[in-house]
Amino acid sequence: MILGIESSCDDSSLALMEKDNFKLLFYEKISQELEHSKYGGVVPELAARLHTAALPNILEKIKPYFKEILAIAVTNEPGLSVSLISGVSMAKSLSVALNIPLISVNHLIGHIYSLFLDREIELPLGVLLVSGGHTMILEIDEDKNIEILAITSDDSFGESFDKVAKMMGEGYPGGLVIENLAKNSNEDRFKFTIPLKGDKRVEYSFSGLKNQVRVAIEKLGNLSLQDKSDIAYSFQKAACLHIMDKLKIVFKNKKFSKFGVVGGASANLYLRQNLQNLCDEYGCELMLAPLKFCSDNAAMIARVGVDKYKKSEFIDYQNLAIRPRSNLEKL
Numbered sequence: 563m564i565l566g567i568e569s570s571c572d573d574s575s576l577a578l579m580e581k582d583n584f585k586l587l588f589y590e591k592i593s594q595e596l597e598h599s600k601y602g603g604v605v606p607e608l609a610a611r612l613h614t615a616a617l618p619n620i621l622e623k624i625k626p627y628f629k630e631i632l633a634i635a636v637t638n639e640p641g642l643s644v645s646l647i648s649g650v651s652m653a654k655s656l657s658v659a660l661n662i663p664l665i666s667v668n669h670l671i672g673h674i675y676s677l678f679l680d681r682e683i684e685l686p687l688g689v690l691l692v693s694g695g696h697t698m699i700l701e702i703d704e705d706k707n708i709e710i711l712a713i714t715s716d717d718s719f720g721e722s723f724d725k726v727a728k729m730m731g732e733g734y735p736g737g738l739v740i741e742n743l744a745k746n747s748n749e750d751r752f753k754f755t756i757p758l759k760g761d762k763r764v765e766y767s768f769s770g771l772k773n774q775v776r777v778a779i780e781k782l783g784n785l786s787l788q789d790k791s792d793i794a795y796s797f798q799k800a801a802c803l804h805i806m807d808k809l810k811i812v813f814k815n816k817k818f819s820k821f822g823v824v825g826g827a828s829a830n831l832y833l834r835q836n837l838q839n840l841c842d843e844y845g846c847e848l849m850l851a852p853l854k855f856c857s858d859n860a861a862m863i864a865r866v867g868v869d870k871y872k873k874s875e876f877i878d879y880q881n882l883a884i885r886p887r888s889n890l891e892k893l
């Protein structure tokens with residue numbers, strides 16, 4: 563079995579996956595959402611301390627399997643440096659103690675693999691990656707080369723939900739909070755402008771939309787629950803339609819037979835519904851990760867580990883460094 567370790571942001575997670583049939587033998591995640599909630603976002607120093615406590619606690623539970631672990635796959639890029647270092651340090655210690663090889667995993671590749679947790683990957687594939695740190699449209703060819711078709715020039719999609727929730731005095735993370743608030747509203751009361759509407763550039767930008775929300779909140783002063791719900795509804799609609807506008811341009815120019823949506827914000831049902839409609843229109847199969855594995859988790863890291871193990875793509879203890887920022891080139 564392969565051990566997966568994930569600690570790139572505010573989730574500490576370990577998973578054990580059987581290499582021959584992708585069976586998930588152990589999975590646990592300790593989320594730090596509650597601790598960061600009162601600050602309205604992730605506090606790096608607090609995240610580091612919480613990882614240091616949580617990771618060994620989960621590790622204790624997999625001790626009985628130690629002899630059966632073939633390799634350790636760990637997220638080393640991209641992410642918060644102080645968080646990445648917790649998982650990487652634990653992976654290195656274990657690798658020395660158990661005398662087994664290390665595998666480095668790119669967190670974004672991990673999210674893509676969340677579509678194929680229990681089976682072989684299927685290519686070619688179009689992907690929308692929407693998380694707290696990234697917003698990207700990707701095209702992956704049969705040879706696993708990744709072309710980035712669109713990125714955000716400022717905030718990411720998930721991050722904009724977090725910031726809007728914070729502005730309304732709601733906790734972190736904001737994605738589910740906003741989605742739930744929006745359910746109590748059904749009229750587009752605020753009619754926020756969709757970013758880059760009519761602009762041919764295939765890129766994303768959420769900071770202008772965030773500012774429109776800020777102005778609306780300032781005008782209202784004290785917010786009632788209905789105000790919050792109406793803001794959430796109009797914001798979610800504008801943010802998702804922005805995602806869809808640019809995807810429509812891409813779909814017009816590319817023929818995808820499969821299109822996957824991954825990352826924490828891919829759990830958003832309004833976005834999923836819009837994507838389903840687009841895929842239906844173009845006769846393309848929409849691929850989704852199980853809801854439980856949309857957000858950060860070690861199962862997707864162990865899954866990448868299985869494929870890299872089969873290709874003997876190991877990394878030396880001395881060469882395994884954290885890379886808070888990194889490029890995506892190959893799956």
Ligand code: KG4
Binds near residue numbers: 724
């Ligand atoms: O992939 P992830 O767990 O962490 C990163 O790699 O960044 O994504 C977390 C992000 C947060 O910004 C969170 O607010 C957002 O995903 N998110 C959502 C929803 N659930 C989580 N955004 C919109 N709607 C949701 N239902």
Ligand code: ZN
Binds near residue numbers: 669673693825826858
């Ligand atoms: Zn993530």
